[in-house]
Amino acid sequence: MIESNSQYQALARKYRPQCFEDVVGQEHVINTLINSIEQNRIHHAYLLTGTRGIGKTTIARIIAKCLECENGISAHPHMDGSEKCSNCISIQNGVFPDVIEIDGASQTKVDDTRALLENTQYPPMQGRFKIYIIDEVHMLSNSSFNALLKTLEEPPAYVKFILATTDPHKIPTTVLSRCLKFQLKALTIEQIAYQIDNICKKEGIALENEASYLLARAAKGSMRDALSLCDQALALGNGNITKDTVLSMLSTAGDSFVVQILELLKTNSQTDLATVLDNIRAISPNYKNLLDDLVTAFHDLALYQMMGNRNSLRIYSLDNAILDNYAKSFTAEAVQLYYQICLAGIEECKNAPDQSTAFEMAVLRLLAFSAQKKKIG
The missing domain is CATH 3.40.50.300 (P-loop containing nucleotide triphosphate hydrolases)
Structure with missing residues (x-):
């Protein structure tokens, strides 16, 4: 655990590069x-x-x-x-x-x-x-x-x-x-996660492997944002950084909800809409961020359908196993339509009574334009 210190310095300031060799990426x-x-x-x-x-x-x-x-x-x-x-x-x-x-x-x-x-x-x-x-x-x-x-x-x-x-x-x-x-380039998830791991080792902070990836992904290319999120996770986790702490802090459940919604859209899906929405409501996530994640997912699926596994280029945010599974489940035209629907949902977040309404209407619209009628429970 990190030591108590009345002169504590934020990680983003403490580990700000002081020479060219320290600069990442x-x-x-x-x-x-x-x-x-x-x-x-x-x-x-x-x-x-x-x-x-x-x-x-x-x-x-x-x-x-x-x-x-x-x-x-x-x-x-x-x-x-x-x-x-x-x-x-x-x-x-x-x-x-x-x-x-x-x-x-x-x-x-x-x-x-x-x-x-x-x-x-x-x-x-x-x-x-x-x-x-x-x-x-x-x-x-x-x-x-x-x-x-x-x-x-x-x-x-x-x-x-x-x-x-x-x-x-x-x-x-x-x-x-x-x-x-x-x-200057936006940093990759791998570069940020690697730096988080190194800093936590130097600070003696207990860090779960998956937590660093989640923090790096949430930072969206910014090392400063990543280290600020680390400080926030440390405060919430009482000096440790765990996957569950980070997910709670980010008000999300990682890729699990994205996967559940993709399951809803599959042909002959047995996933129940009411159960999915109930699971999402149970943690009261940031619904706009969840729509952002769906936009990213459909973007990655569209690229994956066109280009396949390109790990060396680091162009995908989602795990390749998820992309490989669902890229075969939808036509390229459907993925493009789903992408546009989610973008519209993000815009509707500004005017809807609350973000949950905009999110749920986006999900219903995805189902309405999917190829199969889904089970609504």
């Missing part, structure tokens, strides 16, 4: 950055894009450490051992004066941007460079982008920009053209 970006830094080919502006929680701001801080390390510009800044670098530690703690982090979502006004750019004329106080990390840069106004453009095009030699965004399409092409762009 972004080898295509990390290798390029390491090579460019080692060869001293340092661009004046970088743009990191990708979904939330996959390491954009983390990589931006690591780049800053690489450029500001007391031991020289290096892709492997000194953070551990006897030679601790005070610059790197200050950047890690967010107190280094020449690394300025800005939240684009809260500083959208052009006056904010102009005040920021006025400071670029002053050289760095302590480091080699003055580094501006602008998170959610797509939130800046058009006027702010126009103000930023000239400085971004010809900044002083000691100024570097590292921009991060979840929505690069909202950034003007004139800004994009002046940056080195790196697209």
Whole structure:
């Protein structure tokens, strides 16, 4: 069990990567950055894009450490051992004066941007460079982008920009053209589960194998979300993470309900609708999430019918055994129809009296459009 500690630090913060070697699943970006830094080919502006929680701001801080390390510009800044670098530690703690982090979502006004750019004329106080990390840069106004453009095009030699965004399409092409762009990938379920396992071993946390997979799947590609869910599961499980705890926390029953509904739709099914709905109501799940799971299931079935077992590509969320069983039970046309029905059910969750109504109507619609009349009990 995890030890009690009044200074407990959230797992997502405690295990935030502090060097390139710690970053999970972004080898295509990390290798390029390491090579460019080692060869001293340092661009004046970088743009990191990708979904939330996959390491954009983390990589931006690591780049800053690489450029500001007391031991020289290096892709492997000194953070551990006897030679601790005070610059790197200050950047890690967010107190280094020449690394300025800005939240684009809260500083959208052009006056904010102009005040920021006025400071670029002053050289760095302590480091080699003055580094501006602008998170959610797509939130800046058009006027702010126009103000930023000239400085971004010809900044002083000691100024570097590292921009991060979840929505690069909202950034003007004139800004994009002046940056080195790196697209970060959403992490796979296997990568996240492996990292959860490693962290739990380091922390001495009892973890059931299936629980890490469930947490990784619920994180939807985000390592930060996965570790936040781990903290939540630890609190609920009194220091342990079990499958039942995670299922209870996520208000679901894993793939079991998805399988039961797929059974309902099979030709000559003996599954009873009333029993399935009663089983679902018994745990009061998040019905919208359950519809999300059904959409994912029909998406996977459609792919599996077309492509078969492709484990090496990691393109399926459901277990291959489930997909192999039910891909043979439905026509491709039926799977497409079921997918659309579940999508409509998700949309109806916004307007229905409650989510359970929208979910049950979606299930009834699935049955109404299935090939066989089902037993309703």
